[in-house]
Amino acid sequence: MSNTIDKHYTDPRLVAIYDLDNPWSADTDYYLSLATKNKMNILDLGCGTGILACAFAAKGHFVTGVEPSQQMLEQAKKKQHADKVNWICSLAENFYSNQKFDLIIMTGHVFQVFITDNEIQNILRIMRSHLANEGIVAFESLNPNQKLWEHWKSDTYKTIANGKEVIKSWKEINSIENNKVTFSNVYQFPDTIITSQSTFCFLSYKDLKEKVEQEGFSIVKAHGDWSRTPFTENSKEIILVLEAKG
Template identity: 40%
Template sequence: MPIDAAFARHDMAVLYDSFNIHGNDGDFYLSLPEIPCRILDLGCGTGSVALRFADHGHTVTGLDPAPGMLAVAREKDKAGTVRWIAGDARDFTLGETFDLIIMTGHVFQVFLDDAETLAVLSSARRHLAEGGRLVFESRNPPTRAWESWTEERTRERTEVPGVGPVEVYYQVRQAWEEFVRFDAVFTLLASGERRISESTLRFPGRKIIARLLESAGFSSVTWLGDWDRTPLVPRSPEIIVIARA
């Protein structure tokens, strides 16, 4: 699983955690299991969604390759309710199966070619219990979400514990074919220090995702277009996938 070099660092992961608050998307994922179950959060980051599941009585494992992200997740998990594992979503073996596997925060888009993506989907499929579900989202390419990733439209500010006031904005450096390269620019307002994270995302369409899911062995797929569970249509903001083993 690709690691953003910046978020391998604890100090950058702290900034990420302060700005990435899961609202409607987090509520959607939390609504998926009707009874306590075994959940695997692939690319769990700083653990915000995993911890919400644990608070609701589920048995949760979070897997992420970035040391900084996992360090912040463990700091937040003061009661030790989640099992945190350093690992790569493209190739992992946990020796158990799960009722629900999730990838939140558009993690699916960090895998930049079919081979990487198929490896992730196949690894997830191997770890699903019979009848289990893999659920994730990807931004729908026709809406061209990256066109709004400008300093003027994305600038926001928050108070980061132990750091002080921090401002962030996003700016696209390059967009080509299915790919977008962009920066997250953090400014520590007390000192004026700037910290920049560079990322590249893939924007695969429904047909590509469907083909890869079939190749990975998923038998049934439900397609949604937004967090209110509306069906996927050409101009939906999201491609939300619920794939069954």
């Protein structure tokens, strides 16, 4: 369910290494490049430790960062330019504002925590109702065709160096039910193992297109990777940029 926060984002030892585990990368550059005008009003739903929210604020945009984990927000507030961001501690599905936004983003596969049709419909409605005229929405979802979870344990294995400590980390599959994959993020510290469980919904491009169109959006761009390669059925990611239907 999307209304509980994974241990990944609340356990103090996991939150402390989040930015080391998820540093600035090609996806962050991609989203930053979507702010093409000056002083845009930007909504970052599930902003985590605020890597993008603070980067947009540094460029002079007006940013609202919505994040349900107080622990993640505490990390965000330590970043440069954090004082310019309007931080809101809330689940994205409970967010309401009377503001409209020129750019609404949901990054780091947060969209996949919405697993029932109702949850997906609801989050798309929230995005649509907060979108300014000529505004855009962008988020990504992993392409189910690639069945990435089949090789997750080896493909996601990495080490994270946190000062003197080296942490080993990987993803492990727990169960698969239709298009819902439940998995564990495992973090092996020198003195303990911390495991956080999540469930992601994997929607096909066809299903995503149908759902976003039902909620009043049209797809402006569909990319398959962070280099802007057009989406194909063999892409790893489904990266969507949406506008309100005319």
